[in-house]
Amino acid sequence: MVGSKKGLTFRYVIAFALLIVMVFPYLYMVMNSFADWTQVDKKVVPTEFTIRSYEWLFSGGEAGIARPWLKAFLNSVIVSTASTALMMVTGAMVAFALAKMNFRGRDFINNAVLFQMFFPAIILLIPTFLIIQNAGLYDTYTAMILPKAMSLWAVFMYTNFFRAIPDTFIEAAKLDGASNFQILYKIVMPMSKSITTVVFLFLFMERWTELLWDMIVVRSDSMLTLNVLLSQMFGPYGGYPGPMYAASVLLTVPIIILFLFFSKQFKEGMQFTLK
Known part of the structure; x- marks a missing residue:
């Protein structure tokens, strides 16, 4: 004892x-x-x-130039929320087709998704930028949102979870006359709240911390995201570690709030992913 x-x-x-x-x-x-x-x-x-480090940030840094903090924060919220929503919607739709629908070429598409996940995203950076520029979308919300509207990782996670849902639910809904779209969003998605929370948190965190793409497609101050604004401030002021720590704290606060709010569902979803 x-x-x-x-x-x-x-x-x-x-x-x-x-x-x-x-x-x-x-x-x-x-x-x-x-x-x-x-x-x-x-x-x-x-x-x-x-609180000198925070005062330094909000007073415009060494140059003392007022920065559009509120606008940059709102831009980050808009871009991150819209991109995450699109990635979840497209991911769920593709995953449902791969997991619950029989069609020619399904295995090939599934293998292609897995294969593409091993490609470094930076390989497609220049071609994607040229497409955005030629389409006249440079320096717009669309330029920041549209290229991030699809996540192969979300497809992979949803596909594995949907396969675990018994087909009897799908067959019963079809007998009642439900379409595939209705089955997905009225039956399958309500049963997938735990994995949806995991996908949402990871996708939102990834998009919220995105820097390189936003720096490339944003020019005007009114379109700056929070990450880009901070990077512009610290470019010539790398010798100010205090404000750099303060900026890092500001960037992590929304992620921490979301995690605390969805902690229960996140734990349930992670239990499934670790099985």
Whole structure:
């Protein structure tokens, strides 16, 4: 009995130590974003705190030029939300066809999806930009949203989950006269809330942190996303670590809020993906 208690205590200690190791980098970032500039990256745990780094950001940085923070934040929300919604809709539709519909070439398309997932996205960067430019979409929301409207990873995740749904539900709905579209969005998707949460969080996080593509297709200040705006500020001011930590904190706040809000469904979805 004593041995089992010692073993349990040991496991708790190890788990707590691993938790500290994983969480500490973020805590370090938060602490240094509020730390006095004389202590940033000088101490593991700063002892003097200030909001100077955040004031530096919102006052326009070294140049003191007012930056369109609110507009950039709204642009990031619009682009990330629209792109994520399109990726989820197209991913679910393609996955339903691959998982629950029989048609010629289905296995070939499924294998093609898996094959394309191994392609580095940067290979298609220049061709995609030329298409956007020739279509007259440069420096628009469409230029930032449309090329990100499809996610092969979302197709892969949804396909695996849909295959686990019993075909009896699909057959019963067809007997009642339901179309494939109605079956997908009235029967299959309500049964897929857990995996949908996982897909949503990962896709939104990926799009929210996108920088390279937005830098290429955005020119005017009114179309800047938050990532692009921050990159412009820190280009000539890389010697300001405090504000850089503050900017990193600002970028992570929406992701943390979403994760806390959908934590229960996220855990359920991750349990399926790890089976």
